[in-house]
Amino acid sequence: MARSSHASEFHFSREVRRLTGESPAALRRRIMLERAAWRLQRGEPVSAVAAAEGWSSAEVFSRAFRRTFGRPPSEAAAVHFRLPAPNGLHFHPPQSLWLDSPRSTAPAPDVTALMIDHDLADTAHLLSRAVELTPQQWTAPIRPAQTVLDWDGPEPSVGAVLGAIVWTKQVWLATIAGEDFPARTSTSPDLVDADALAAFHDEIGKRWRTTIADHTAAGRLGDTVIDALCEPPESFPLYGIVAHVLTYSAHRRELTRAMLAEHGVDTGRGDPLDWMRGT
Incomplete structure (x- = not known):
């Protein structure tokens, strides 16, 4: 590991300890003991667990287990396999790791706000790729019977689907603002x-993000809009409007990806995980 980091073993170990609060050997040993405790709790024999986790013998493993957990391996069911850790890094069944978020840092982002940002960013990405289409491809009815929502009408082309994504937000913004x-x-x-739709989407997207953020901060997402634009009028809670927009926008974005692929345009997966790694 030190060689792969282009560092001496001494410097590598010192940096790991500085950053994690544990030496590499101590961190590895703790994780292995956590995994061993979990395996014992599942009924695996002590000798098998000791061998699988790299201990020289079952006796050496048993002594280490007792020193760490305060109980012998035969009483593993009475312990929690997670041990105190200065860095929050733990074994996570069956073969993964889990990193606790630092309690001293800012809380995790609001999922709704995160998904709103991803929706806007991914739509902007799709529009940037749709610029590669010819005018004929932009309006080509490659899915003649495609209708996502009856009241929005048919969406047979890439331009129609992307337009509907932006249009939906425009309509709901009008509803919320009266x-x-x-x-x-x-x-x-x-x-x-x-190009023109991308510019308009940027404008509508900013209004959409700000409107939802302001209503969230004011504790107003539970308010209900009685929408007189509908025939007959209908009532919608604001949180329901947000869920509706995000749901159908995600659906339309995937339709757009498939349709752009038919035109030979690659747009990637649009996975929020990939997007978050890049932000």
């Missing part, structure tokens, strides 16, 4: 190309 039902001129594929 504005008139918006014209569809800014999202219709017959009227705007990918």
Whole structure:
């Protein structure tokens, strides 16, 4: 490990201890003992666990187990396999590791806000790739019968699906703000190309993110909108509106990926995990 890090063994060990609070040997030993305790709790024999975890003998393993857990291996069922750790790194069954988040750092991001950001970023990415299409490909009805939601009408082309993603947010923003039902001129594929739609999406996306963030901060996501734009009027809780938009946007984004692939345009997977690793 030291060689792969281009460091001496002494320097590598010192840096690991500085960063994790444990020497490499101590960290490895603790993780192995955690895994051993878990295996014993599943009924595996002491001798088999000792051999599998690299101990020279069952006796040496038993002494180490008792010193660490305060009980012999035969009483493993009475212990929690996780041991105190200065770095929060633990064995996680069956063959993984688990890293606790530091309690001193900021809390994990709000999942709803994270998914809103991912939705906007992924839509922007798809629009940036759709720019590669010719005008004919942008409006080509490659899925003539494709309809996601009856009230939105057919979405047979890449431009129609991407337009619907932006259009949906525009409509719901009007509902929340109490504005008139918006014209569809800014999202219709017959009227705007990918560049123009991307610019409009940037504008709508900022409004959407800010609106939801403001209502969240004010504790208003539980409020209900009685939508007079519907025929007949319907009522929607704000949190339901957010869930609706995210659900159908995700569906349409995957439709767009498949349709762009038919035009020879690769867009990647759109996985939030990949996106978070890159942010």
